[in-house]
Amino acid sequence: MPSTRPTPSEKRTVGERGAAVESSSRPKPAPHIRLRFDSAREQHVLLGPESVVVLNHTGADILALCDGHHTVAEIVATLRERYDRVADDEVRHFLGRLTAKRYVVMDDG
Amino acid sequence: MDSPFGLLAELTYRCPLSCPYCSNPLNLGDYHDELTTAQWQRVLAEAQELGVWQLHLSGGEPLLRRDLAELVACARELGLYTNLITSALGLSQRRAEQLRAAGLDHVQISIQSDEPALSDRIAGTPSFHSKIEAARIVKELGWTLTVNVVLHRRNIDRVAGVLDLAEELAADRVELANTQYYGWAWRNRDALLPSRAQLERAEAVVRAARERLKGRMEILYVLPDYYSRYPKPCMGGWGKRQLTVTPNGDVLPCPAAHALPLPRASVHEDPLARIWADSPLFRCFRGTDWMPEPCRSCERREIDFGGCRCQAFLLTGDAARTDPVCHLSPDHDIVAERVRAANEETKTGAGVLTPRPHHGRRLSPG
Numbered sequence: 001m002p003s004t005r006p007t008p009s010e011k012r013t014v015g016e017r018g019a020a021v022e023s024s025s026r027p028k029p030a031p032h033i034r035l036r037f038d039s040a041r042e043q044h045v046l047l048g049p050e051s052v053v054v055l056n057h058t059g060a061d062i063l064a065l066c067d068g069h070h071t072v073a074e075i076v077a078t079l080r081e082r083y084d085r086v087a088d089d090e091v092r093h094f095l096g097r098l099t100a101k102r103y104v105v106m107d108d109g
Numbered sequence: 110m111d112s113p114f115g116l117l118a119e120l121t122y123r124c125p126l127s128c129p130y131c132s133n134p135l136n137l138g139d140y141h142d143e144l145t146t147a148q149w150q151r152v153l154a155e156a157q158e159l160g161v162w163q164l165h166l167s168g169g170e171p172l173l174r175r176d177l178a179e180l181v182a183c184a185r186e187l188g189l190y191t192n193l194i195t196s197a198l199g200l201s202q203r204r205a206e207q208l209r210a211a212g213l214d215h216v217q218i219s220i221q222s223d224e225p226a227l228s229d230r231i232a233g234t235p236s237f238h239s240k241i242e243a244a245r246i247v248k249e250l251g252w253t254l255t256v257n258v259v260l261h262r263r264n265i266d267r268v269a270g271v272l273d274l275a276e277e278l279a280a281d282r283v284e285l286a287n288t289q290y291y292g293w294a295w296r297n298r299d300a301l302l303p304s305r306a307q308l309e310r311a312e313a314v315v316r317a318a319r320e321r322l323k324g325r326m327e328i329l330y331v332l333p334d335y336y337s338r339y340p341k342p343c344m345g346g347w348g349k350r351q352l353t354v355t356p357n358g359d360v361l362p363c364p365a366a367h368a369l370p371l372p373r374a375s376v377h378e379d380p381l382a383r384i385w386a387d388s389p390l391f392r393c394f395r396g397t398d399w400m401p402e403p404c405r406s407c408e409r410r411e412i413d414f415g416g417c418r419c420q421a422f423l424l425t426g427d428a429a430r431t432d433p434v435c436h437l438s439p440d441h442d443i444v445a446e447r448v449r450a451a452n453e454e455t456k457t458g459a460g461v462l463t464p465r466p467h468h469g470r471r472l473s474p475g
Contacts (some may be wrong), residue, residue, distance in 0.1 A: 019324060032214065032253045036188065040112060040160045047190040049253050049282060051216040052114045052162045102281070102327065 018096030028068035112160030126463035127233035185212030197243035223270035287333035291365035300460030340416025340432035347394035364420040
């Protein structure tokens with residue numbers, strides 16, 4: 001079945017938006033996703049089906065806290081201890097995008 | 110220079126199907142001399158060292174390689190994320206369990222339509238029921254399942270049915286990829302190219318399904334570039350993110366680049382790192398210095414990289430021209446003419462399709 005992958009065309013997922021994220025949700029990486037450190041590029045990467053998401057420092061820090069125990073609110077609070085400015089919205093948007101792509105799943109209990 | 114994220118390993122061009130939209134080269138017989146297990150293992154190790162994370166095991170039909178599980182195990186040991194792109198013919202319970210144990214991450218199964226008879230007709234062999242059975246095994250074993258469908262004039266009106274079938278199979282992802290015209294698809298282009306009305310209907314179905322299935326099933330839709338205003342960002346840039354190794358060990362910046370009159374690069378002669386960095390093949394269209402006008406001064410030159418080199422070559426005979434798909438290309442009429450022909454009222458979807466040969470037998474000339 002050699003017709004499409006990886007396509008000469010880059011795949012474009014038109015019109016996909018992030019999912020809504022509640023402060024009380026407890027995010028964790030989806031079971032089929034792997035978080036790895038890329039020593040050549042000196043960045044963390046998230047590996048999923050046919051995709052690599054390269055994380056910046058903050059992204060990697062957020063993901064490291066996504067263990068299914070910390071709530072989104074707790075993750076924001078922890079990040080505020082490390083960084084001067086952490087926008088609650090930015091963390092939610094980041095997690096919302098990863099949730100929509102099913103890199104991250106939420107325990108809402 | 111960037112390092113590549115993905116390696117497309119075309120393990121063999123042998124295939125039990127004979128789909129007329131196949132992008133494998135026409136001279137399949139020239140690829141019988143396949144790399145050995147040990148040679149592939151070396152290629153995987155070199156790819157990992159070069160920065161590759163994603164391994165796409167494809168072909169032809171990769172299950173025809175008896176060492177597939179061994180190669181998967183090797184890739185997993187190296188830390189690669191492994192994707193199997195398969196017709197699913199030959200994916201028995203036993204074989205699937207073997208691959209699962211070897212650490213395969215993700216399985217992509219092609220179907221040609223949701224209608225068994227049409228699917229079998231396009232595939233050129235009874236295969237639909239085996240594919241469905243294999244898809245169930247994939248889910249039972251806990252894999253991520255992607256259903257791949259190449260869209261064209263003969264099946265694009267089935268998109269709603271295809272999405273229903275994917276949902277019924279509990280697919281995690283479905284990829285609806287409009288045919289790209291290389292290899293056998295290039296030869297069959299005029300019979301495969303859909304009409305604008307067909308595309309508009311299909312895209313409305315896709316938009317509605319995305320909304321309905323949000324969070325449950327990811328729907329990837331590869332645009333039909335003959336109908337696009339701007340060209341596709343081919344491979345995310347030449348020699349920038351991806352590389353392909355063919356069954357005989359040729360290394361290509363794009364799986365369609367076998368058609369281009371460029372110097373060869375082969376794993377028999379050089380390590381991947383040297384090929385990636387220094388080979389004339391990988392350097393010739395890297396970056397923007399090679400670009401002619403109107404690309405050179407275009408504000409989109411870092412967005413679509415001048416489009417597809419292979420498409421420029423097939424359509425104009427010169428790989429260094431602007432992709433004629435772009436409405437700004439001086440050669441755009443070539444594409445516009447094919448699109449006009451596909452939309453003539455007299456055209457009913459007839460036209461002769463040449464199936465690709467199953468096992469890569471050499472074609473008689475002509």
